[in-house]
Amino acid sequence: MNKIVQWPEIGPMFRDGMTVMFGGFMGVGTPLGIVAALRESRVGQLTLIGNDTAMPDAGVGPLVASGQVSRVIVSHIGTNPTTGKKMIAGELDVDLVPQGTLIERIRCGGSGLGGVLTPTGVGTVVEEGKTKMAVGGKEYLLELPLRADIAIIKAKRADRAGNLVYERAARNFNPVIAFAADLVIVEVDELVEVGEIDPDMVMTPAALVDKIVLSQGA
Amino acid sequence: MEAKEIIARRVAQELKEGYVVNLGIGLPTMVPRFLQKGINITLQSENGFLGLGPLEGEPMPGVVNAGGVPCGLVPGAAMFDSATSFALIRGGHVDVTVLGGLQVDEEGSLANWMVPGKMVPGMGGAMDLVSGARKVIVAMEHCTKEGETRILERCNLPLTAKSRVSMVVTELAVFSISHGEFILLETAPGVSVKVVRERTGARFVVPENVGRMALGIA
Numbered sequence: 001m002n003k004i005v006q007w008p009e010i011g012p013m014f015r016d017g018m019t020v021m022f023g024g025f026m027g028v029g030t031p032l033g034i035v036a037a038l039r040e041s042r043v044g045q046l047t048l049i050g051n052d053t054a055m056p057d058a059g060v061g062p063l064v065a066s067g068q069v070s071r072v073i074v075s076h077i078g079t080n081p082t083t084g085k086k087m088i089a090g091e092l093d094v095d096l097v098p099q100g101t102l103i104e105r106i107r108c109g110g111s112g113l114g115g116v117l118t119p120t121g122v123g124t125v126v127e128e129g130k131t132k133m134a135v136g137g138k139e140y141l142l143e144l145p146l147r148a149d150i151a152i153i154k155a156k157r158a159d160r161a162g163n164l165v166y167e168r169a170a171r172n173f174n175p176v177i178a179f180a181a182d183l184v185i186v187e188v189d190e191l192v193e194v195g196e197i198d199p200d201m202v203m204t205p206a207a208l209v210d211k212i213v214l215s216q217g218a
Numbered sequence: 219m220e221a222k223e224i225i226a227r228r229v230a231q232e233l234k235e236g237y238v239v240n241l242g243i244g245l246p247t248m249v250p251r252f253l254q255k256g257i258n259i260t261l262q263s264e265n266g267f268l269g270l271g272p273l274e275g276e277p278m279p280g281v282v283n284a285g286g287v288p289c290g291l292v293p294g295a296a297m298f299d300s301a302t303s304f305a306l307i308r309g310g311h312v313d314v315t316v317l318g319g320l321q322v323d324e325e326g327s328l329a330n331w332m333v334p335g336k337m338v339p340g341m342g343g344a345m346d347l348v349s350g351a352r353k354v355i356v357a358m359e360h361c362t363k364e365g366e367t368r369i370l371e372r373c374n375l376p377l378t379a380k381s382r383v384s385m386v387v388t389e390l391a392v393f394s395i396s397h398g399e400f401i402l403l404e405t406a407p408g409v410s411v412k413v414v415r416e417r418t419g420a421r422f423v424v425p426e427n428v429g430r431m432a433l434g435i436a
Contacts, residue, residue: 025265025300026286051300052342054286078339079286087338096338099264100304100346107301120308120349123327123380126341156280168280168297169266175299203299 003162003212004191010034010213011041013150013183018043021106021148021181022050023174026079027059029166031154031187033216035060038068038152045070049106049148051099051173052076053083064092073146075099098126101143103176109145110179116143151181155204158188159195162209163202171203178208185211219433221389224406225357227252227433228387229316232355233259240264240307240347242317243285245357249316260292262312264343266303269295284343307343308350315351317344319358319386321373324420326383326395328356329375341378348379360388360417369393370419390414392431393422404429 020038024030030050038046039062046069053074054061063069065082071093077083086092097105104116117140121127131142153174156167164186166174178184186209219227222245230252233239240262241247253259261270264284269292277288306312321329328348331341348354361367369386386393391414392404400422405414411424 025284026282028265028280028282028286052340074340076340076342078337078342084338094338096340098341098345099300099343100308100350103300103304118308118349120346120379122349124345124377126345166280168278168291169263169282170280171297172266172300176301 003209004160005211005213007033007037007213007216010037010185013185013211014038014041014043016043017045018150019047019049019148021151021173021177022048022060023151023153023172023177024054024059025051025169025172027054027061029154029170029172029174030054030059031152031185033187033213034152034185035063038063039066042068044068047071047073049073049146050177051102053080055079056082067091071095073097073102075102101126102146103173105143105146106173106176106180108143109147110176113145115145117141118143146180148177148181150183150185151177153178153184153186153204155186155188157190157192157197158186158209158212159192159197159206160212161194162186162206162212163197164188164204164209165197165201166203175204178204183211184209185213187213187215189215221359222248224389224431224433225359225387228392228431229355229357230254231432232353232385233257233314235259237313238262238268238306238311240312240315240351242315242344242347244318246316246318249357262303262306263289264303264307264347266300267291267295267297268306271295304343304346307346310350310352312347312351314353314355315347316355316357317347319356319368321368321370321375322356322358322383322386322420323370323373324395324400324422325372325398326381326400327373328354328378328383329373330378332376334376344378348382353384354382355385355387356383357387360390367417367419371421390417392429399423401425402428404431406431407433
């Protein structure tokens with residue numbers, strides 16, 4: 001099965017109203033080529049799920065700025081004033097989720113789990129509307145799984161089968177979202193032959209990866 | 219001595235040999251400068267690694283701190299994904315977290331993630347850090363620029379976590395919170411208990427011997 005695709009094949013994978021999970025922390029580890037392809041595709045009403053909306057010109061920032069996004073589920077928007085402005089103007093729904101809860105909800109969505117119990121948010125506005133449970137005398141919130149139509153991932157290296165290696169702190173959400181979407185698209189800097197990545201060094205197994213595209217300029 | 223330096227110097231004394239420490243953005247990042255000689259700690263970065271160090275030379279791809287700013291890695295550093303990072307944080311594997319604050323109250327609750335109608339940056343990893351770290355130190359100036367105390371009977375801003383703060387260090391005083399008691403541990407040189415009382419909204423216990431904040435050059 002050939003997973004390697006060219007850039008013109010990426011755009012047609014998107015459609016209006018999709019939920020997109022993205023890797024990256026302040027844009028580090030976000031697949032910028034795929035973000036650009038999403039912009040050019042002009043699809044709208046997107047829901048984005050990831051750590052943060054970065055800066056207006058970094059990470060997924062350009063998608064927020066272009067008005068293609070109607071909802072974001074993130075832990076932080078403070079570095080992107082455009083997100084805040086659109087939220088106040090009523091053009092964008094913002095669900096703020098504690099970072100550790102967000103990544104666990106995605107992990108649940110990708111691992112067949114019905115939810116997770118976390119102490120994070122107990123006694124704060126985060127608990128509003130949620131089921132609270134006491135386990136061993138301690139209070140927890142039931143946090144529910146998150147899944148997406150597409151996960152867009154940035155990796156340093158992939159083999160042609162789709163085994164992935166990430167670089168430094170660019171790993172962040174990437175290996176976790178690879179489990180939680182129906183279609184997993186990876187942008188890589190370096191493509192190698194099957195067998196060239198030591199099995200012990202694989203961070204995301206090929207079985208999770210559907211499409212691989214080589215970074216432009218890589 | 220500037221208020222921030224007084225606070226950073228005093229917080230540094232709380233970090234012991236071998237501790238795993240997470241430092242929030244801003245004032246807390248000043249703390250490592252004032253560590254006692256011979257004390258080795260490991261800094262955790264919520265975006266996915268242990269072994270954060272100062273940037274030396276050119277920025278390296280993918281090596282940024284939790285503020286998205288290029289940083290260094292010390293020998294022996296370890297990189298991981300966000301789920302692992304927050305398992306470390308929530309699972310009690312971080313000995314101390316030092317965070318800035320907007321308000322703290324006598325129940326040990328912290329507010330530091332939003333000001334309704336003014337600033338909604340999102341909680342990022344702060345709620346998980348305050349819920350999960352073994353010791354939570356709030357490092358902040360005692361009063362706002364307008365002169366209002368940040369240490370209250372009850373926080374009136376949305377909480378980051380309820381009853382999780384162990385220590386508050388300001389340029390005027392050090393408080394500890396244990397077993398529901400808010401205790402004045404130390405005052406800064408030249409600061410009387412009376413002054414602390416005037417600038418503090420919380421009720422606190424004054425032990426017979428209130429210590430003096432030691433700010434000697436490390």
